[in-house]
Every structure is written in structure tokens, then in C-alpha cells.
Amino acid sequence: MHSKTMPTEPKTFNSQEPTLSNPPRRHFTRQRRQLSDGERRQLAQSASLHLTKLQQRLPTHVRIGLYYDGFGELPTQLILDWCQRLGYFPYLPVVGSLGRTSNGNDDKRLRFVPVYHSKLVNVPTRIHHLGMKQNHSRALLCASELDVIICPLVAVDLNGNRMGMGGGFYDTTLGKSYRSGAKKPLKIGWCYDFQIVEQLAHQPWDVPLDGLITPSGIRWF
Ligand SMILES: Nc1nc2c(c(=O)[nH]1)N(C=O)[C@@H](CNc1ccc(C(=O)N[C@@H](CCC(=O)O)C(=O)O)cc1)CN2
Numbered sequence: 001m002h003s004k005t006m007p008t009e010p011k012t013f014n015s016q017e018p019t020l021s022n023p024p025r026r027h028f029t030r031q032r033r034q035l036s037d038g039e040r041r042q043l044a045q046s047a048s049l050h051l052t053k054l055q056q057r058l059p060t061h062v063r064i065g066l067y068y069d070g071f072g073e074l075p076t077q078l079i080l081d082w083c084q085r086l087g088y089f090p091y092l093p094v095v096g097s098l099g100r101t102s103n104g105n106d107d108k109r110l111r112f113v114p115v116y117h118s119k120l121v122n123v124p125t126r127i128h129h130l131g132m133k134q135n136h137s138r139a140l141l142c143a144s145e146l147d148v149i150i151c152p153l154v155a156v157d158l159n160g161n162r163m164g165m166g167g168g169f170y171d172t173t174l175g176k177s178y179r180s181g182a183k184k185p186l187k188i189g190w191c192y193d194f195q196i197v198e199q200l201a202h203q204p205w206d207v208p209l210d211g212l213i214t215p216s217g218i219r220w221f
């Protein structure tokens with residue numbers, strides 16, 4: 001596999017309107033859902049081959065935030081396998097652990113819960129009202145305590161700008177450390193190649209990725 005393979009003809013999309021009703025966001029989420037489980041597994045297998053390149057940049061025993069894939073996302077079980085093989089400490093994101101804000105919405109800052117199971121399907125979870133599975137534990141870390149965060153995304157451009165599900169959770173969680181110039185946590189996207197586009201409109205609060213792993217390779221921004 002190549003480490004800098006370009007996807008064929010990335011498209012330009014305007015994501016100015018950061019809502020779930022934005023057609024570009026739907027364009028990608030639909031395409032993800034159309035894949036079969038077998039196709040998703042096979043593509044994740046290809047992507048996982050590039051984790052060794054990330055490993056080369058990491059010291060031993062790092063803490064790695066991944067996520068419990070849903071919504072047709074590229075499966076993350078092989079990232080968990082990789083963490084466990086190498087003695088890294090895996091964590092999953094939790095929305096809502098900090099309660100609600102004055103407008104009644106979940107506080108947007110993610111916290112991270114340690115994973116003690118070798119299979120994501122065995123992690124005890126409840127389904128959050130936004131649709132993702134979450135484990136609730138008291139031992140929660142904040143993002144700055146992690147070394148790497150593997151970020152879910154809906155689309156990403158060639159500069160590492162990321163479009164998520166529209167909740168603003170990752171941007172809010174990572175914004176402070178990013179703006180302070182902190183190197184930690186390293187932000188790595190994990191997605192299918194068709195989610196890469198040439199250019200996304202950049203919002204002031206957007207936190208760009210440091211790297212991206214897809215079935216075709218790893219790239220650094
Ligand atoms: N697997 C996964 N976990 C994650 C994220 C993610 O993108 N993927 N998030 C990244 O920030 C956070 C959750 N963010 C979300 C923001 C909005 C919606 C949402 O609008 N859900 C729709 C259903 C969407 C669908 O089924 O395709 C809904 O509630 O109607 C879901 C999750 C934290 N955990």
C-alpha cells in the first residue's frame with residue numbers, strides 16, 4: 001500500500017451551512033450507509049495496515065481515544081486490536097458526562113472512558129439520543145490527557161479540515177488545546193477514501209486534523 005495515495009478527483013464542496021440538513025453532509029453519510037458489512041470490514045482491514053506508520057511516531061504506552069463506530073462509519077475494532085497488541089491504552093468518547101448547558105443541550109466537551117474489553121461489541125453501552133453507543137464510567141479523562149485522538153468524520157479536505165456530524169463535539173473538545181499550540185493530543189482522522197474532498201469551507205472554530213488514515217494510505221497535514 002502507498003503512504004500518500006491520492007483519491008481519484010476529490011470534489012469541492014461548500015459546507016458553509018453547518019447543519020445536518022446540508023446536502024453535502026447527507027451525500028457522505030448516505031454513501032457510508034450503502035456499504036455492506038463485508039465491504040466495511042474489508043476497507044477497515046486495508047486502513048489498519050497503515051497504523052504502523054502512526055506507531056512509528058508514538059512512544060510506548062500512549063493513551064489513544066478511538067470511537068465506537070456507527071452511522072456506517074469505517075469500523076474501528078482493528079484500531080482497538082492494534083492498541084491492545086502494542087500496549088496502548090484505548091479510550092472511547094462520552095457525550096453528556098458534564099451535564100447540560102443552560103439551553104438544555106448536552107455540554108459539548110467530550111470526556112473519554114477507558115476500554116477494558118477486547119471487542120467493542122462487548123463493551124457495555126447505552127444508545128445516546130443522537131444514535132451512538134456510549135459506555136458510562138466514572139473514570140473519565142479529558143482530551144488533553146490523551147496522546148492521540150482518532151476522530152470520526154463525515155468529510156475531510158486535503159488540508160485536514162474536517163466536517164463532522166454537526167454537533168460541534170470534537171471542535172469544542174479540541175479547540176482550547178489546539179489554539180494554545182499544544183501538540184497533544186495528535187488528531188488523526190479515520191474514514192473511507194470517498195470522504196476526502198479537495199476543499200471544505202473553513203469555520204473559525206474548526207480544528208484541523210494532523211493526519212488521516214484511509215484504506216488507501218496515511219497522509220500528514
Ligand atoms: N461513532 C461516532 N461517535 C461519536 C461521533 C461520531 O461522529 N461518530 N461524534 C462526533 O462528533 C459525537 C456524536 N456526534 C453526533 C452528532 C450528531 C448526530 C446526529 O445528528 N444524529 C442523527 C442521526 C444521524 C444518522 O443516523 O445518520 C439524529 O440524531 O437524528 C449524531 C452524533 C461523539 N461520538
Ligand SMILES: Nc1ncnc2c1ncn2[C@@H]1O[C@H](COP(=O)(O)OP(=O)(O)OP(=O)(O)O)[C@@H](O)[C@H]1O
Pocket residue numbers: 018019152162163164165166167168169170171172175203205206
Ligand atoms: N469551539 C466552539 N465554540 C462554540 N461553538 C462551537 C464550537 N465548535 C462548534 N461549535 C458549534 O457547533 C456547531 C456545529 O459545528 P460543526 O458543524 O463544525 O461541527 P462538526 O465538526 O460537524 O461536529 P463534530 O465536531 O461533533 O464532529 C456550530 O454551528 C457551532 O455553533
